[in-house]
Amino acid sequence: MDIILSEAIRIAKLAGTKIKELREAKQYTESVKDGYELVTTADLVSNDIIKAEIYKVFCNHEILSEEDNGNKNQSLQQPTWIIDPIDGTVGYANDHYQVAVSIAYAVDCKVRYGVVYNPFLDEMYYASENSGAFLNGNKISVKDVSELKSCVIGTGFPHRKDDIQEIISRLGRVLPHIRDLRRLGSPALDICWVACGRMQGFYEGKLSPWDVAAAKLIAIEAGAEVGYYKKEDNYPVLECINGNNIIVSSPKVFDELKHILA
Structure with a gap:
């Protein structure tokens, strides 16, 4: 498996495990950003984990994250990781199970790898460009419907x-x-x-x-x-x-x- 995809999977699992632990132990707090959007301290912890792990391996890559107030460069010309530390924060804060960590990697203006991990159901979706899509190692495909x-x-x-x-x-x-x-x-x-x-x-x-x-x-x-x-x-x-x-x-x-x- 390509090093970028394997690292994205590893990091998503690491961050997902942490947000699951924080919720089970009720060790997070809630607040509102921009006057209307829910954010938790678990979002920020996950964000820090993902960024730190990326920089350990790819110190010169750029990161585009929902929870960063700084760089929002979306050109994707340089190697760029696009991350959502918790996708489904409202569900997370209400003990729902449909919550995910989302990590994508792009370069030359195109997304090349994608990982979405649901830690509460331990479901890891991933794909790399022109190589198919997988769920927990098994290849997946859309349902064939006509109506x-x-x-x-x-x-x-x-x-x-x-x-x-x-x-x-x-x-x-x-x-x-x-x-x-x-x-x-x-x-x-x-x-x-x-x-x-x-x-x-x-x-x-x-x-x-x-x-x-x-x-x-x-x-x-x-x-x-x-x-x-x-x-x-x-x-x-x-x-x-x-x-x-x-x-x-x-x-x-x-x-x-x-x-x-x-």
């Missing part, structure tokens, strides 16, 4: 509720055309669930690069179709980390889902 009405679709809702009417309207358009809806609270896991066939599609309006960088690669390598129901012209984010208005689905239902959402 949206037979599909379970995932979605998520933003921390800010500025466009709540649009979100409700979109949900109202989708629900009559699908079998059921799920909301895990972790977009990285939502996308990985599409990759392994547990859901057949996922959409959401406003996601950050660290929410999707690793999971998008995993889904693509598992055979998913990835695109957008509304493309914003001149949006200054590279395709591989763009989470705005994202759709990830089994290929045969992508166009139908996109049409309904758009």
Whole structure:
């Protein structure tokens, strides 16, 4: 296994084990950042672990993290790690099990490796470019479905509720055309669930690069179709980390889902 992928897996496991220990021992506190978004001290501990472990091995690489107030360089020209120390913080703080550590590696403006680890279920999703996607060492692929009405679709809702009417309207358009809806609270896991066939599609309006960088690669390598129901012209984010208005689905239902959402 490539050293970058093996290190990403090792580091995700290390950080995941720590946040699981902190929650089981109730050794974390909660606060709110930017006036609306929940953050815990476990997020910050995980962030510190991941960064320290990366720098031990790759001291000259750049890091793009949700929990860093400093460098937010998204050019990805140089070797860059894109990390979400806890994806699904609200779920984490409420004893839910759908919580993940997300780590992606990019260079030359493209994500090359992706790892998403759920420590509460001990599920490690990972992929490297052009090499397939895996869950705990077993190759995974999307579920082969041909009609949206037979599909379970995932979605998520933003921390800010500025466009709540649009979100409700979109949900109202989708629900009559699908079998059921799920909301895990972790977009990285939502996308990985599409990759392994547990859901057949996922959409959401406003996601950050660290929410999707690793999971998008995993889904693509598992055979998913990835695109957008509304493309914003001149949006200054590279395709591989763009989470705005994202759709990830089994290929045969992508166009139908996109049409309904758009």
